[in-house]
Amino acid sequence: MTAAGATHEAGEAVPPLERRIGLPDMIAYAGATWDWYRLHYDTDFVKASKLPGPVVDGQVFGALLVEQIQDWLGPLCFVRELEFGFKALVFAEETVRCEGTVAEAGDGFLDLDLRVVVVGDDGAAERVAVAPARARVLLGTADGPGAAAGRAGER
Template sequence: MTAVAVGDAVPELVRRIELADMIAYAGATWDWQRMHYDPAFLEQRRLPAPVVDGQVFGALLAEQVQDWLGPSAGLATLRFRFKNLVFANETVRCTGTVTAVDGGLVTIEQQVEVVEDGRIAVAPAGCEVRL
């Protein structure tokens, strides 16, 4: 198990989100909101590209923590707030810092930024993990 202390940086998770990934996610979750794939719908709303489903960011934040702490660590809570849209074919970076350790409960503050231009996609965000 990884030793964890306040101030530790969670290893970054960087992921390019392709349109094919978004369509697979929509199929897996039965979320066929047209803003995630339909060019005519997007054009009517003056959106430059399909919008990444917001719940993808919850999955990425959870993945970031699980990759670091391993499969025996259990996510007790996860919270996140959207700041900006992310579009198909953009790359995001999840970052995080340990802010508290109380016995086997670790608190982590996280955020998601778009690599191409640095805009914050998700913040505040964070989780509590039971070790």
């Protein structure tokens, strides 16, 4: 966990978050979000669609990116903005890794460049699943330090 007074600088690496996404995880996510599109859990439907397995819901990647940021910066950060685009499908039982760097470190905020890659058995990135991805993180609470910079929309 990063201390509240820690300083950050452009180019600093965001500690990666790696996660295997299993079918039970995907079913639990579908239940939690009420998103029951069959492509995310129904193996017969997926086979008929000629895909190699159930497709991970794209919003899972937003949740993982926020988890990565909060694991790094601790509870006194607020993810004010998160934007990301999809590059490739991710299937049940694959492992993904969230990666990133600090693009800008301002007074009370960080702008982050992020991505999500699918990890092969050798630990190397096989393909990029999510990119580009960007986040603006306020350091402190939502109404604490950095809130003014977040409202001003500085980028």
